[in-house]
Amino acid sequence: MRIIVAHGADESIDGPKGRRKTDVQEVADVLRKAGHEVSGLAVDGTPECLRALAQAQADLVFNLVESFGDDDTKEPHVAAYYDLLGLRYTGSGARGLTLAMDKALAKKIFSFHGLATPRWAVVWRGRLDSAHDIDFPVIVKPAREDGSIGIGFDALVGSIKELMERIDQLHSEFDDPVLIEQYIEGREIYMGVLGNHQAQALPAVELDLSHLPKGTPRIAGSEVKWAEGTRAYRGTKVLVPKLPDDVQETMHRAALTAFHALSLRDYARVDFRLTRDGKVYLIEANPNPYLSSGAEYIKGARASGRTYGQTILEIVELARARYAATPAAH
Ligand SMILES: Nc1ncnc2c1ncn2[C@@H]1O[C@H](COP(=O)(O)OP(=O)(O)O)[C@@H](O)[C@H]1O
Ligand SMILES: [Mg+2]
Known part of the structure; x- marks a missing residue:
């Protein structure tokens, strides 16, 4: 081709x-x-x-x-x-990308499908879109950004004063509603999805945040993802965890449901938090996740027995087959 x-x-x-x-x-x-x-x-x-x-x-x-x-x-x-x-x-179309990138809208869709996602409120320049009853600590993030843009360690907020300051700061930096979400203490687990009608969930991978410097919140904020050379960046590892069967099963179901509910295509990564008592919360779904050979998505694909090359070629084949099945519909 x-x-x-x-x-x-x-x-x-x-x-x-x-x-x-x-x-x-x-x-x-x-x-x-x-x-x-x-x-x-x-x-x-x-x-x-x-x-x-x-x-x-x-x-x-x-x-x-x-x-x-x-x-x-x-x-x-x-x-x-x-x-x-x-x-x-390859990958998701305009609709899937739009739905997944609007975190507040995606959460509403997850809730409709009965998927557990942290409780939330959305505010936009002083106007409330919707609000659950949430307790501190909360995570405060832009509702339509990605790659931890706007999510530094200061995204974790423990008081009204910090909350007000943080909302104010996000409103001035981004032309976006602000999502205030219940903070879920727990492990950070990602699950890849590969396929379309017969999409499969790949084995879970864990972003191990336990070695972050003392006193830093256990979140994959911009420092962890991008600040190369810092202890926060170096202190995180991606591994393939052993999870109880029922947890795996819940995540599989949630990953596939989220994938289809948001009209995603070919490949995606769905991110969870897993609490100490085994409860699974869906944080977000990422269409077209990072595909470098060292990326979390590829780690999961490798754990399923695929090589890097096979995974990339499978994405090509999935896209090709999708168009071949419905030539007129994109
Ligand atoms: N409700 C939450 N509870 C606990 N941690 C969270 C929550 N929301 C976000 N985080 C942390 O912040 C990181 C980035 O948030 P996320 O919503 O995935 O933004 P992005 O789209 O920028 O990746 C997550 O990977 C997770 O570590
Ligand atoms: Mg994320």
Whole structure:
């Protein structure tokens, strides 16, 4: 197949020799090795990239785009543009991306399907959308951001004063409603999903936060995800945990239900908190999760017996089969 690997600004399918490969390069390598004709395209927010996409000749786009320009809330728009152009692409469509990225809306959908998600309230510039009865401590986060943007260690709030300050701060930084969520003390467990009609849940992986420096909240905030070189970053490990059967079963069911309820496609990662007494809470569902060979999603795929290359090619095959089944419907 002719496959375009679509990626963000300042990325490329070929990197300098000797440097650690990015997810974009790793995916492109797998596709090339499998005999596909691969090219890269930076969807960087410019009119030129829109023109390049409009002229693109490809059987499939491997979509690794997570923003348009600097605006990561426009990730669904990029998928919608592929749809308008009739381009076929891997991963979730505009609808799935939009539903999953609106955390408050996604939680309402989870509740409808009977999935346990932490109780919450949503406020938007002083107006209340909805509110459960919640106790401190709470997590206060932007309702429509991703990658722990806006979720530092200060997201964990224990008093009215901190809550007010934090809401005020988020309103000034983001043009987004603010989600106030019951803090769930517990282990951080992720479960991958792979497939469509016959989607499977992959074995659970755990982001072990127990080695974070003393006094820091046990959350995978921006420091843990991005602050390379810090103790918070180095102190977290991804492992494959042994979980009781009933917990695994609850997570499997919840991961698949969430995947279908949000119209996700091909692959996704669903994130949970597991309390000491074995209760499972769904925190969020991530369409198009990070696909580097060291990513949590890939760890789960490996635990299911797949290699990195097999997983990437399976995503390609899932996308291809999806379009082949319904040629007109994207
Ligand atoms: N209700 C919660 N209880 C406990 N921890 C939470 C809760 N919400 C978020 N967190 C922590 O914050 C991290 C980031 O929150 P999340 O909603 O997944 O944002 P993002 O979309 O930026 O990944 C989670 O991985 C988890 O460690
Ligand atoms: Mg998350």
